[in-house]
Amino acid sequence: MSEDAPSPSSWSMRGLKRWLSTAPETRDELIRLVQDSRQFLEPDTVDMLxxxxxxxxxxVREIMTxxxxxxxxxxxxxxxxVMDIILETTHSRYPVFDSQDDDAVIGILLAKDLIPLLVHMVRDQEDKISSKRLRDxxxxxxxxxxSARSDTLLRSLQRTQVHMAIVVDEFGNFGGVVTMEDLLEEIVGDIVDEHDDFDADSDINNIVADxxxxxxxRVQASTVIEDCNDELGCHFDDTDVDTMGGLVMQTLGHVGDLEGESVVIDxxxxxxxxxxxxxxxNLELTKIKPGQQILIGSH
Incomplete structure (x- = not known):
């Protein structure tokens, strides 16, 4: 290479300067700008942006549990x-429900907050925890x-300095939970710690060929319809429901003895x-071939 010939890095810097010369005016323009930046930035950096x-x-409904x-x-x-559940599930936070109302969450229990109680139990030989003490x-x-936006959730978690929020539907009923980790996974992808069963818990494995x-x-009922459409090339409608389980329930139109029930969609x-x-x-999805005979109803 001659001394006067520009190096690849200098071409990249020139391209980057031209790329940044016009500020985006809309969110869509900014997204396209980020997507086009793959020639200058590492793929992981672009994915996070x-x-x-x-x-x-x-x-929130798209990322909640x-x-x-x-x-x-x-x-x-x-x-x-309580200890049996914690040892079995190994979560760090648990919603605590009112004993008389499964829709009423009285608070969040941090597993670490049980440590002083366990020490006290060992010293005093106690074997039970009263409802009042758990509430405390x-x-x-x-x-x-x-229906709240995820960026609104992020600001709320930061402001209140908590890591788990209780999700409610339009009628105020308990719909699920969402954590700071759920938000981070939207930005950086799946986060797997030492307690995770990767095959069972990861969204990557929600759809598995039989x-x-x-x-x-085999598809988990909580799988987002859009993800199923992308993975299997189907075109299920997600206008009114978000998950595959919700789609099946909407099609069935009843809540009875569900196990073994079948529906045909598209x-x-x-x-x-x-x-x-x-x-x-869990669900089983089978692609119907032209002319194939299908048995509908309970198996």
Missing amino acids: EGVLDLPATQ PRPQVVGLHESASLAE LVRQPLYISE PEKPNTW DWQITITDVEGRFIQ
Whole structure:
């Protein structure tokens, strides 16, 4: 290379200066600007910038843990029951429900706040925790609407200095929980710690091909419809519902003995394979071939 020839880095710097010469006037222009920056910035950096810009367009319901998957405690639970749940699930925070109303969250219990009580229990040989004492341990909950923007949630969490919020629907009913980690994952991708079961918990594995059945996938009911459409190339309507379980419930139109029930939506047969209480947990999606005979109803 001659001494007068520009180096690749100098070309990059010139391109970057031209790229920054015109300030974007709209959010869409800014997003396009960030997407075009892949020639100058590391891919992970661009992905994080896109995640930050997407926050105002992301509703809380899209990132929350929905009610069927929330692990909570009742204020009347004994210490032994509380410890069993904590040891089994290894979460650091739990919503605590009023013993008389499953829709009323009285606060958030931090697992670490039980340590002084455990020490006291060992010294005094206590084996139970009264409802009053558990109520005294919980932190004041932060409530957020499921339709709120994610950037609004971020500011609320920062202002109140909490890491978990209680999500409520338009009628004020408990809809789920959302954490600071959920927000961070929108920006940096999945965060897996030493307690996570990556195969079970990661959104990446919400849609898994069935190894024994052709054209069939196992799908968690909490999977966002848009994600399923992107992964499987389907076109399920998400106008009125957000998740695959909600789509099935909307199509069925009833809440009965759901396990084994099947519906056909577009050219897909969807079968409910796992139910917990009144909530659908897992589904089986099978692509219907032209002329294929389909059995509808309970298996």
